[in-house]
Amino acid sequence: MDNKECIITVELGTNGVRVMAFNLRGESIGSMKGSYPTFHTQPDYSEQDPEQIFITMLYVLKNLLTEVIHPKHYNIVSICFSASMHSVLPIDQNGEPLGNAITWADNRGKREAIELNSSSLGKRIYNATGTPIHPMSPLIKIAWLSRNDRGRFVNTYKFLSIKSYIIQQLTGEYVLDYSLASATGLLNIHKASWEHDALAYAGIKADLLPELISVFASPGKLRKEYQKSLGLHESVKILIGSSDGCLATLGGGVWEEGKATITIEDSGAVRTVGKQVIQDEKQRFFNYLLWENYYVSGGPTNNGGIVFEWFTKQFGDFKGPFDIDHAMENLMREAATVSAGSEGLLFLPYLLGERAPIWNANARGNYFGINIKHEKQHFVRATIEGILYEVYSIGRMLQEHRRIDTLTVNGSFASIPLIAQMLADIFNKPVYTGSNPDSIARGAYLLSAIDLGIYKSLDEAARSIHLPITVKPQSSNHNVYQKYFPIFERLSTKLNEEFEAIANVQQEEYIKH
Amino acid sequence: MNQFALQQGHSHELDMFDHIVEFGLTKNGTIQLESFPISTCDHIRIYYITDGKFEWMINQKHQILYPGDLAVVLPGQELGGSNRYLDIGTFFKLQLKAEVLESMGVIQLGTWSSLTESERITVGRILMTNNISVLKMKEAGDILYEMRSEVLNQEIGYSTRVNVLLDTLLIFIARQSTRQATSRRDFPSTFAFLEQALRKNLAHQWTVEEMAARVGLGTTAFTEKVKTYTGFSPLNYLINIRISEAIKLLKKQDINVTQIALDTGFYSSQHFSTTFKKLTGYTPGEFRKRNIAAK
Known part of the structure; x- marks a missing residue:
């Protein structure tokens, strides 16, 4: 009977939501997506409507369940979430959003970022939090709100991420996983607690942020109404999960020394995993925490x-x-x-x-x-x-700190054969293109599978990813x-x-x- | 081609066409100061340039028109020469009666048109919202020449043919203006343009035909593009927006549920209630209560 059990993953991305279902052998048994818009009401502004994200997520989840999963009588074990990093959504005491959510692509805090970046406080905050001082980071966004949008700032009961809001709608709890929190620029990634200097710079106290929980933790049960409308049993476990970046790395099977993953969609990133944070004098890298002392370190490009x-x-x-x-x-x-x-x-x-x-x-x-x-x-x-x-x-910058022998590529752009070959030639390294392009969902599946005891550790889970297709570098091109x-x-x-x-x-x- | 000038009430050729205020071909050979000052138009005016170069102010924007260009000036918009005179050249001029329903932001074409009512509304709405005054439209020349010979020769069936030609002209104008307003290469930005229109008028009973027309696509292609891009059919995507807005309104205590239903485009509170519950598990009333309880 156990092959009739399945795990759902929900990916709250930049342009839309993708819901996937996997059986316990890790095979995809269904997938649906729905998109929501980004509003640019002013140059540098990039916002999304939290209610529309929620409704779109519910709609897609419901469609996948009623059209694909329920008719096949799958027993749903858990639902695991992933989300884009760096979003900020202020809500008031009643849990109502104060305006739209501010996404990672929002640059309104340019001035604040430049100012903090050139100060010694900025250096201290970067060393503690591992997140580059940049307008993308919630640290800068909240600081911007405190200086430029007082009305919204003083009425804020909590500064949530989009994922926290969605989880709150589904379960009633205000929570955030350590992993996504490590991309806020507010979390001390060495101590795994909110960083005092960063909070002080943003002008807030820790109680204005959601409660921190492990990526494997469940924030609570699905509200009764959603159990009913989605046809889910109350035993279905809600797993908070992690961020898209960390899960793409795990789901790409890049989990040991000497490996790096290149993701190129609209934007791109090169990432490595290590048990140590990369301390870079020039503050060029991000270091995000997946779990305990596993750090995903790398650099992002806007131009993919x-x-x-x-x-x-x-x-x-x-x-x-x-x-x-x-x-x-x-x-x-x-x-x-x-x-x-x-x-x-x-x-x-x-x-x-x-x-x-x-x-x-x-x-x-x-x-x-x-x-x-x-x-x-x-x-x-x-x-x-x-x-x-x-x-x-x-990649070269990362090699100053980490050894890279092989590359794994994923994302819609990087996994085009011509592009993968060009990457192999430019890097002069063999390139694996994953057979499964949905590495974020795969990563979320692996988290759920570890939680169920199918794998004993992140290392073991990551090793389950087979990367059969190799592109060899051509030295003449290199x-x-x-x-x-x-x-x-x-x-x-x-x-x-x-x-x-x-x-x-x-x-x-x-x-x- | 010789000039001609027909005017409603003076020219018997227009007796059959109550809706045509003026139709003619003007050849202007000399510049006369103050010959074309800026004034507000009462009717829809359509100009088609066949020769010369004209510098006009249309709806407070400076425009330069060359042969093959068509200018549309809507009731209430201003028109005149940039230097208050008429430049040298030749152009068709056509004035049509149309009612502007300000409250709906719609131009209502008359009953002479054989377009269906919803097509008439859509064409009118496109003219109002795209706000493009000058179109590159060589086809318009052929239509206007043909209209001229129908009106002047009055052969059997001419009144039907003239109205059909008018419909054709308006359809081409609507299509071309949508093409110029949206990039045919960039669906995301075209879709954002449509989304804005939907949000601006959520209470309107949008149909797929109307949405497709707004971005200049046929319904089949439109539905397929929207489905690929958003994961939803156009009408289901619209429901997403409607429910999201309804949630925001439900959280405010001062609007009653029926009003929210109508404001967000549900035709009855029953329809609203069923759709809302199917998606969220709550009826709108329960949802509101849960939110009060949270306070």
Whole structure:
């Protein structure tokens, strides 16, 4: 009978929610998704409606249960959550949201971040919390609210994350897992408790934050009404789970020394796992806690697949309206006809400013080295190479602290065969592409499976992930990339003054229009 | 082509067409100061440039028009030469009677049109909301030339043909204006544009046809794109927004449940109640009570 048991995972992502179901052998038995919008009411603002996220999540969960899971008479054991990092949702005493949730992509705290970053307090906070001082971090967002939105700030009963709000709606409890908390810039990751300096800078006391619990903990039972409307037994365990970044790493099977994972969707990241925090003088890395002393360390880039999508929208050939997938495929084919290095055309991909490794919000895109022989297809390939050089530069920075022998790639952009091959060539390392692209859900499944006793430890769970497909590096290509990369790297830091100047003019002009 | 100028009440050619205020082709060969000052329009005005270059102020925006461009000026909007005179060139001018229902933000075309009522409303709404005054529309030239020969020759069936041509012109204008308002390459931003319109008027009984028309797609393609992009059918996505808004309103104590139902686009409190409960497990009343209890 035990093969009729299943585990549900709920992934609260940047653009939408994905609900998946796994049997206890770890096979996916169903998946549905639903999206919700992001509102940009002002430049730098990025917000989402918590009620719509909740309703969308319920709707998708209910559809998957009633259409796929219940008809097959599965016995649901647990529901495990993952969520995007860094969101902030202030709620009042009655649990009502005070406005929309502020997402990771929100940059309103730019000034606060620059100010704190250059202070010795900033350095202390980074060392304690492991989260780079950046507008993405809830530390900076709450500090911004305390200075610029007093009304909302003083009426706040709790500063929640989106996941905490969803869990509260389902169970009535205000909780946050240590893992997601470690991405707030407010948690001391060495002591696993709120960091006093950070709270003081944000202007809050610990009681304004949700209660901290382990990633394996259950916040409580599902409310009766939801048990009824979803057709779930009260024994179904709600597992709070972790963050998308940590779970993608676990679900990607990257769990020992010498391994790194490259995730590229719209944005991207290179991550490693270790039992030690990376202490970086230049504060370039994040260090997030998954469980006890397992740290996921790495660097994020803003400019992943979204940059290639931008290129496609401008220069791709569209057969029908909105046929972007087809247009992207065609461009990829064109890119493949050009040899590695795009015959000397380089591209800085900083369309959205950049986080790691240069941490410069003012950085902008740039094609460099154009000569009279370059054609459209060179630009296509250079655009992709620029995105990947950027990922490579994060990887090189990580190698100053960690050994990397093999790479695992996941995410919709990185797992395209051409891209995986290019990554192998640029890094000159073998690349595993996971057979299962849903590494976040897989990670959440593994957490539930450990909780059920199917695996004894995170190490054992991660080892269960088979990574059968290997792409081998081609040294001739690597040699070409090695000639161009130093130029790319020098360009990326050489233009700081010009980046600032152009960003300022762009901002002024934007306000005028 | 020779100029012509027909005016309602003066030209017998327009006797059959109550809704056409004015129709003509103007060739302007000289510049006369103050020949085209800025004034407010009472009717829908459509201009199509066949020759020359015109600098106009339309709805307080400076526009330069070249041959093949079509300008639409809606009732209540201002129009005139940028320098208060008419530039040298040739253009068609067509004025149509239309009622603006301010409360609904809709232009109501008359009953002469053979569009269905919901199509008429949608076309009117598109004209009002897209707010695009100048369209690149070569097809309009052919339609206007054909209308001219129908009106002037008055062969058998001409009144039907003229009205059909008018409908065709308005449909093309609505389609082209949607195409210009949304990028055909960027579904996320097009969808955000639609989402904004939905939220602005949640009480409206949106149909899939109307939503599709707003982003310039046919219903089949539209439904498929929305399904891929959001995971929901267009109407189910709309329910998400409706319930999310309803939850916010239910948390405020001062609006009654029936009013919330209507404000968020449910046609009855019964329909609201069933949909709400199916999704959340609570009836709206229970949900509100639970929230008071929390206080």
